[in-house]
Amino acid sequence: MIPEDKLAQIRQRFEYLEARMASGADGSEMVKLAQEYAELKPVHETAEAWRALQDERAGAEAMLADPEMRALAEEELPQIRARIEAAEAALQLALIPKDAADARPAVLEIRPGTGGEEAALFAADLLRMYQRYADANGWRFDIIEEQGTEIGGLKEVIARIEGAGVFARLKYESGVHRVQRVPETESGGRIHTSAATVAVLPEAEAVDIDIDPNDLRIDTMRSSGAGGQHVNTTDSAVRITHLPSGIVVTSSQKSQHRNRELAMEVLRSRLYDMERRRAADARSADRRAQVGSGDRSERIRTYNFPQGRLTDHRINLTLYKLDAVMNGDLDEVIDALTADAQAALLAEMEA
Numbered sequence: 001m002i003p004e005d006k007l008a009q010i011r012q013r014f015e016y017l018e019a020r021m022a023s024g025a026d027g028s029e030m031v032k033l034a035q036e037y038a039e040l041k042p043v044h045e046t047a048e049a050w051r052a053l054q055d056e057r058a059g060a061e062a063m064l065a066d067p068e069m070r071a072l073a074e075e076e077l078p079q080i081r082a083r084i085e086a087a088e089a090a091l092q093l094a095l096i097p098k099d100a101a102d103a104r105p106a107v108l109e110i111r112p113g114t115g116g117e118e119a120a121l122f123a124a125d126l127l128r129m130y131q132r133y134a135d136a137n138g139w140r141f142d143i144i145e146e147q148g149t150e151i152g153g154l155k156e157v158i159a160r161i162e163g164a165g166v167f168a169r170l171k172y173e174s175g176v177h178r179v180q181r182v183p184e185t186e187s188g189g190r191i192h193t194s195a196a197t198v199a200v201l202p203e204a205e206a207v208d209i210d211i212d213p214n215d216l217r218i219d220t221m222r223s224s225g226a227g228g229q230h231v232n233t234t235d236s237a238v239r240i241t242h243l244p245s246g247i248v249v250t251s252s253q254k255s256q257h258r259n260r261e262l263a264m265e266v267l268r269s270r271l272y273d274m275e276r277r278r279a280a281d282a283r284s285a286d287r288r289a290q291v292g293s294g295d296r297s298e299r300i301r302t303y304n305f306p307q308g309r310l311t312d313h314r315i316n317l318t319l320y321k322l323d324a325v326m327n328g329d330l331d332e333v334i335d336a337l338t339a340d341a342q343a344a345l346l347a348e349m350e351a
Contacts, residue, residue, distance in 0.1 A: 002050065002088060002091055002092070002095075003095075004101070006095065007047045007051070010040065010043055010044055010047055011047070011048075011164075013040060014037075014041070014044040015071060016038070016039050017033055017036060017037045020033055021034065021037065031149030033069040033165060034311060035265045039098070041095045042094065043095070046087070046090055046091050046094045047091055047094070047222055049087055050084070050087040050088060050090075050091045053080060053083055053084045053087050054084065057077070057080045057081065057084060060073045060076050060077050060080055060302065061073070061077070062063050067195070069151070070265070088217070092346055093342055093346075095179075096342060096345045096346065097345070098100065099167075099168070099171075101167050101171075101202035101276070102165065102167055102168035102171075102247070103164075103165065103167070103168070104162045104166070104167050104202045104203050105160060105161060105162040105163075105166055105167070105202075105203040106160070106166045106170050106171075106200050106201065106202060106203060107144075107158065107159070107160055107161075107166045107200070107201040107202075107203055107265070107266055107269040107270075108130060108157075108159045108160075108161055108170070108198070108199070108200055109156075109157070109158050109159075109198070109199040109200075109201070110123045110126050110127055110130075110154065110156070110157050110196060110199075111123065111154075111155070111157075111196065111197050112153065112155065112195075112196050112197075112238025113154050113176060113194070113195035113196055113197050114153065114193075114194055114195045115179075115194020115195060115242050115249040116130070116191065116192070117151065117153055117183075118179075118184075118192055118194045119153075119194040119196055120149045120154055120155060120194075120351050121149075121151070121183070121184065122150065122153075122179045122194055122196050122303075123153060123157070123176075123196040124148075124152060124153050124154045125179075125326060126177060126196055126198060127154060127157050127159075128326075129262075129325070129326050129327070129328055129330070130159075130161075130170075130173075130267050130328075131229065131328070132327055132328025133328040133329075133330045134163070134256060134328075135328065136328050136329075137163060137164075137169075138163060138164075139161050139163030139164075139166055140159075140161065140162045140163060141159060141161050142159060142160045142161075142162075142255070143157065143159050144158045144159060144251050144262045144263075144265075144266060145157065145158040145159075145162055145249075145251055145252055146158075146252070147238045151184070157248075158251075158266060160203065160262070160265065160266075167202045168238070168338075169205075169334055169338075170200045170334075171200050171202075172334065172335075172337040172338070172341070173198050173200050174198055174199050174200045175196075175197070175199075175299070175300030176195050176196070176197050176300060177196050177198055177299070177300065177301050177302075177303065178193060178195045178196065178299040178301065178302045179193070179194055179195070179196075179302075179303045179304075179305070180192070180193050180303070180304045180305065180306070181303075181304075181305035181306065185238070186332065191306060195299065198304070200272060200278070201269040201272070202269065202272065202273065203268075203269050203272040204265075204268035204269045204271065204273075205268075207334055209268045209271045209272050209275070211242070211264075211267070211268065211271070215242060215243050215244050216240055216241065216242060216243070217240070217243060218238065218239070218240050218241075218260070219238070219239045219240075219241075220236065220237065220238055220239075220252040220256060221237050221238075221239060226241070230284060236252075236253075236255065236256035237250060237251065237252040238250070238251050238256060238259035238260050238261060240260075240264065240267055242271070242272040245271065245274070246271075247267060247270050247271070249263045249264075249266045249267045251263040251266070262348065288334070298312055298315060299313060300312065301313065303322060303325075303326075304322070305322065308320050308321070308322045308323065309322060310322050310325050310333070312333055312336070312337065314337070314340070315336055315337060315340045317333065317336050319332060324342055
């Protein structure tokens with residue numbers, strides 16, 4: 001059932017926002033009002049559409065008592081009820097509490113796990129996959145830190161992704177990704193299994209996390225890469241250590257000043273993510289872990305190259321379109337994960 005009191009609150013709030021914006025709020029308040037209005041408008045419109053269908057059904061049911069209109073009402077009612085069912089499903093989804101971080105940019109971190117050089121090569125493949133997905137969505141993708149290997153693999157990469165709905169789309173990518181294929185380094189043609197870890201963190205704003213400057217150790221240094229296509233050539237890298245948590249962040253762009261800004265952004269995002277996880281753990285004991293150790297057994301997804309198969313183990317989804325996925329065609333997987341998460345939230349709301 002749709003909670004009528006909740007719908008009444010949405011209508012009242014929407015009407016207040018409209019009136020307040022029309023009255024001419026000052027600049028900073030207007031920005032906040034406009035943001036809330038934009039977020040609430042689709043929910044309000046979905047609720048109003050559902051209400052209109054309820055009224056339409058009531059009118060059709062009233063026509064049943066009129067012998068001259070009864071046949072028309074009996075013809076229309078099944079169609080109206082079907083539309084109400086679809087509108088109710090849409091409204092239930094609209095009423096799911098939004099993750100406040102969904103609209104934020106994301107910090108993407110990829111590191112090789114089990115598997116040596118092959119794991120490093122797979123980490124590089126995952127980076128290209130997410131870059132292509134970002135390109136397809138018109139998102140900005142900036143590398144903050146990248147440490148490569150001699151043959152084109154990755155020891156670590158940290159990137160910032162900015163665009164519409166970035167974190168909402170990528171947040172389910174966090175976890176251990178396992179690959180099964182014949183490595184470039186394997187001369188015997190045997191299939192190997194290796195893994196890489198992916199972490200997707202919502203970018204934190206300065207107001208989210210208060211960092212005491214006394215808790216930081218900031219070092220500047222010359223970067224040194226392993227060579228190959230990912231060699232670091234800058235001598236202005238910045239390393240920031242957050243002493244209370246032990247988190248270490250490095251940025252190796254050309255500008256030392258920009259490196260400090262980027263490193264602080266990543267540090268805030270990691271601390272913010274820690275706080276989000278603590279809060280989520282307090283609400284739910286069975287929350288999915290963000291990232292494991294990189295061991296093969298802690299997997300969320302398997303990429304099987306010989307069979308061209310991708311399997312997401314969290315939702316038992318298997319697709320035989322691995323080439324397309326590795327080229328950035330991730331929407332089918334992400335849509336399925338989003339739908340599964342929404343179903344779980346709906347179940348919690350109804351419990």
